[in-house]
Amino acid sequence: MSAKYPIISVTGSSGAGTTTASNIFNRIFSDEGINAGMIQGDSFHKYTRTEMSRRAAKGHYGEWNHFSLDANHVDKLEALFQDYAATGTGQYRQYVHDDDYALIRQGCKPGTFTSWMDLPANTDMLFYEGLHGGILTDQVNIASHVDLLIGVVPIVNLEWIQKIHRDTQFRGYSKEAVVNTIVNRMDDYVRCIVPQFSNTHINFQRVPMVDTSNPFVVSDVPTDDESMVVIHFRQYSEVDFPYLLQMINGSFISRQDTLVIPGNKMPLAMDLIIRPRVKELMAHRVYG
Template sequence: MTAGERTGEKKDQCQGTGDINFKDRIASSPCVFTIGVAGDSGSGKTTFTQSIRDIFGEDLVTTITLDDYHLYDREERKVRQITPLHPEANRLDQLEHDLVELKEGHTIEKPVYNHATGRFDPPIRFSPGKILILEGLHTLFTPTLREHLDFTLFVEPDPEVKIEWKIRRDINKRGYTREQVMAELGPREEDYQRFIAPQQQYADVVVRVRFSKYGRERGTQDKVYQVSLSQNKITQSIEDVDLSIDLFSLLSLSDRNFLIEFSHEQRNTERSGELIFDGELSARMVERLEQSIEDQTQVRPISVFHNRGHVTATEVVQLILAWRIIHQRVFLERCHHLDQIQG
């Protein structure tokens, strides 16, 4: 059962909105709201939760990278001929223990994996923010991890996109050579299909990234991709939200290509929907969505896209995910309040 399904059981009891600044309410709440983001290394996991960091800030949002829970350093993995995608190459039992502690608001001694050296640095004391994001390969791998996550996301770029991103990241940020990256891709892909990809079935939302239909080069040059959200039917709503189509821009011939598409699909055993964006959309089209988030949370201003004429498909999806996550947090807050009253 996903986080969305769990909260959906209280749909009829938890409607309604409030006027209290939700950011202040989160800051004063004893609860730690956990977001789990799973996907392959270099798949863009951080990108799709960036809006949450932008909206709520570093005072409230903390992040754990699951690479810190590798069991072996880079050299030992080579000797053992095991990739970090294999569960046995990670301390998932310690991760489970630490997540339970963090969910209770406790400080932990967190391990630290240094990508520059491929070795482990000394552990550090880590305290959770009121919003805790877990990002990594095995975020949704075990029942215990899934049980203690309030919102779950899986990011899946197309293989060609993933290879391009991984090469660029590992060379520019992690000191690998192109030859080293390419040599790892074969064994990693086998383990990805075996251990990582199946975690999609547990995610509230699956984000897929493909090269844009308007040209593969748009990704490298302008970060323009085709991005989709696959999600089961939302079973609860606080209030309606709008993603407006600016007819004036369309009828006066928009100067950028874009696509919005919705299609039904079968995800897991349930019928689901895939919302697809491509190209660049007028920033005016997302203003109503930003306004809806402000109205629901009383956090003003959102304005994720400052002084922008156009936004990419990736940025639109970032904002929609921010609404989904905030919506889930608002809903859980109100259900918790109702439980206290009824208790």
């Protein structure tokens, strides 16, 4: 951790909702005039799209199983966090998505990576969004370098429903292929992804209020209006629960460290909870 060069990490699995959280952070950065270095977790995958498919065909990892630590440069991610906390810079690269038109016009091929490069100079903080921002193993301790670690983790049935819907409706995969991916990833999901949520400072967990007993036959993703969000705070003694209860209609406290809110209030809750912490990191950076 670093007072001068703070790091924020949003971690969660594919389809969990980390992108939505990132959008909220981007709005906060814009509102507060914060110049954040932005890092996406998929830029630390080891293999290109083609290379990953070849390995899957040989029985390695499973199709699109980027949950596995062995399929990612988690050592380079930790090195980036270490370097940034110490010096405000570090090495990163970008993964080229199908809709990264600016990179494609530069000659980059979708499913590949750019070259490694230095972070832009003079950033106020580093922001990471991806699969492994809270990893703690015998080999790496990425979580220890993060000043604000956020987990976004729907209950697993909802996570599967969201993934099936996204990959079939927007990415062109068959339902059978997506279900096979879920099955192939399960061991690494349990061993690599889930333990991170014990390392986070705050977890946002969406829970549907409709039947999702069999997520593989649900035709529609439960909406925010059909959900509640369970928010867990590690350092709950520092949380102004009366203020949050007053500001968020329909919220209640289920345990001394847990706030429950209506699903459609999650953007408001994230702003109320996260913005003061971002401003505090900036204040420590300037005056610390």
